[in-house]
Amino acid sequence: MDPCFRRDDTEVVVEPQQYQLSQVTDSFTGQSVDTARRTLTARLKRGAVDSAELDARILVGAALGLDLTGLIAAAARLVTAEEAGRLEDFARRRLVGEPVARILGFKEFWGLPLQLSPATLVPRPDTETVVELALEMWGGARHSSHRSRIADIGTGSGAILLALLSELPAVFGVGTDISPAALHTASGNAADLGFAKRSAFVACDYAAALSDGFDLIVSNPPYIRSAEIAGLAREVRGYDPPRALDGGGDGLDAYRILIPQSAALLMPGGSLVLEVGLGQSGQIQRLMAAAGLTLESPAKADLSGVPRAVAGRKPPR
Numbered sequence: 001m002d003p004c005f006r007r008d009d010t011e012v013v014v015e016p017q018q019y020q021l022s023q024v025t026d027s028f029t030g031q032s033v034d035t036a037r038r039t040l041t042a043r044l045k046r047g048a049v050d051s052a053e054l055d056a057r058i059l060v061g062a063a064l065g066l067d068l069t070g071l072i073a074a075a076a077r078l079v080t081a082e083e084a085g086r087l088e089d090f091a092r093r094r095l096v097g098e099p100v101a102r103i104l105g106f107k108e109f110w111g112l113p114l115q116l117s118p119a120t121l122v123p124r125p126d127t128e129t130v131v132e133l134a135l136e137m138w139g140g141a142r143h144s145s146h147r148s149r150i151a152d153i154g155t156g157s158g159a160i161l162l163a164l165l166s167e168l169p170a171v172f173g174v175g176t177d178i179s180p181a182a183l184h185t186a187s188g189n190a191a192d193l194g195f196a197k198r199s200a201f202v203a204c205d206y207a208a209a210l211s212d213g214f215d216l217i218v219s220n221p222p223y224i225r226s227a228e229i230a231g232l233a234r235e236v237r238g239y240d241p242p243r244a245l246d247g248g249g250d251g252l253d254a255y256r257i258l259i260p261q262s263a264a265l266l267m268p269g270g271s272l273v274l275e276v277g278l279g280q281s282g283q284i285q286r287l288m289a290a291a292g293l294t295l296e297s298p299a300k301a302d303l304s305g306v307p308r309a310v311a312g313r314k315p316p317r
């Protein structure tokens with residue numbers, strides 16, 4: 001091969017081998033673990049990934065099968081060709097917008113490891129606010145001797161339902177979803193967490209297949225206005241299932257169906273706890289009141305201060 005020429009201040013001759021090396025400084029092959037982490041951080045920063053450092057650490061850890069402590073201990077060793085290949089695949093996917101949780105296929109929610117699938121949302125930390133408010137409502141009710149039942153409408157990965165089952169050991173939970181693929185993921189998560197005997201999963205539209213007698217119903221329904229979907233972050237728009245996001249023209253379509261359905265399914269004294277989108281809490285509270293539910297507490301804010309979870313209680317007999 002002829003030598004390659006590069007024009008800087010002066011024309012220099014670069015040996016072919018050296019030239020190739022300079023072309024592959026972004027590759028992870030032959031790098032130490034620590035250098036690979038820095039290389040990936042720099043590549044993600046150049047690709048305008050917000051959380052470049054954290055993402056790089058998680059992805060290098062995943063490509064090498066190491067946790068943070070393991071990564072630090074391995075900092076000086078060289079990455080193997082196989083690890084470099086895996087890391088390159090992860091890097092390319094992250095750079096086109098695929099979220100870290102989708103690349104790993106799992107996300108932690110309420111301290112529980114949950115498998116994901118293309119049919120499920122990535123559970124958000126915001127949604128833990130729904131779990132908190134649901135537990136407060138649960139604590140504020142008297143529970144009789146019957147086996148309490150809870151339901152999660154549009155359960156996705158099962159996040160809210162499984163978090164509640166982890167906190168309420170005597171309770172039986174039902175998750176619904178319109179997507180059989182999501183239900184497959186949710187029931188797999190329930191089994192992995194040891195909740196198989198305390199849960200059931202039903203394919204239906206919202207709560208259509210359920211019959212009455214629930215002490216608590218929760219949901220994180222689709223609530224984004226249709227016109228706003230295109231403007232969402234690429235991580236959301238390109239990877240979360242549209243059905244789990246799109247709430248129709250004003251974002252409230254799902255609530256109009258599931259609030260009256262849920263009010264009819266609740267036991268006296270039972271409560272409905274819903275995640276809501278930015279600026280929707282007042283409208284959702286009005287829909288709950290119109291369905292005969294009593295508002296006991298203001299909307300609960302998430303960690304960013306956004307009113308995120310709304311609760312209503314069915315009047316006790």
Ligand code: GLN
Nearest residue numbers: 220221222223224244245
């Ligand atoms: N929280 C999600 C988002 O902001 C939306 C989830 C939903 O529509 N329920 O992207």
